């Protein structure tokens with residue numbers, strides 16, 4: 578190996594290692610968990626009276642001793658779960674719109690104002706927390722207009738005109754282009770990740786499907802309930818199965834308690850499952866569980882692609898399939914460093930500047946030096962020694 582090649586390889590390894598460290602964010606914190614049957618021992622084909630809130634893992638030394646159970650109206654039915662894309666099983670709850678069935682309970686909405694915050698009689702410190710989200714699995718039996726999960730009128734998921742729609746900020750509706758197929762499982766997540774300016778976004782099966790609400794903030798309405806199977810005003814009833822509703826919080830309280838930042842790879846259950854989501858092989862752009870030349874081809878094809886949904890840059894399974902390995906919604910130098918590192922580790926030839934021909938950047942070496950210059954001083958010092 579000539580000296581120039583050796584320097585280049587060393588820089589790639591150092592810089593890629595730095596990028597790995599940069600992309601490892603603490604994830605969000607699960608704060609409510611409605612398993613839909615398991616906690617109360619529901620059995621297939623029996624009626625639901627109340628579905629119990631399951632304890633979440635210890636948060637800041639506090640065990641979850643505050644159940645926020647959901648009360649059923651008009652007897653929805655426990656159903657054995659079959660065919661979920663992540664292989665999930667157990668029990669879920671089926672609703673029949675014609676019988677006006679739903680579940681309702683205390684909302685999360687603005688976590689600071691929710692029943693979970695100590696200032697509201699709860700067990701956690703949530704003062705200052707407004708970033709939050711929820712996710713669940715759903716198998717609609719009808720594609721009619723209906724509400725599936727509504728956490729007040731500020732955060733929700735509906736089916737509208739045969740497509741999934743996100744609800745955010747006083748019942749504003751953001752229609753996706755994902756057509757709902759009846760009797761098919763979907764994973765849906767709605768998250769307000771990072772302040773009012775980030776708005777809200779919805780993922781369906783790990784694909785960012787809607788985004789919006791960046792110009793204003795949602796309202797703090799804790800009077801309106803959380804409903805599953807209908808809208809909060811007990812209309813728009815849903816038909817189908819809902820399973821495993823998880824609610825989480827993000828950000829740092831006024832007292833400095835950090836609940837973490839949204840991390841698509843871990844905070845989206847579809848992506849986090851190695852069955853339905855990211856296979857976990859470094860550099861595996863095609864996500865088939867193997868690192869090979871096809872991943873280089875896919876990366877080169879996706880180079881400098883930016884994933885925009887309603888104008889918002891979002892990382893998802895689609896951006897990752899275009900080479901967005903660090904999951905920031907764009908395939909660029911940081912992803913290149915991750916891929917080169919993986920290719921070197923696997924003994925596969927790296928991507929050359931010529932492979933990325935036609936892009937503005939002059940050479941891979943310059944790109945790497947630029948990345949090095951952006952590193953923290955501490956790391957640059959150790960890299961020189």
Ligand SMILES: [Ca+2]
Nearest residue numbers: 612613668821
């Ligand atoms: Ca369940």
Ligand SMILES: [Ca+2]
Nearest residue numbers: 861863865867
């Ligand atoms: Ca692959």
Ligand SMILES: [Ca+2]
Nearest residue numbers: 901905907912
């Ligand atoms: Ca990226």
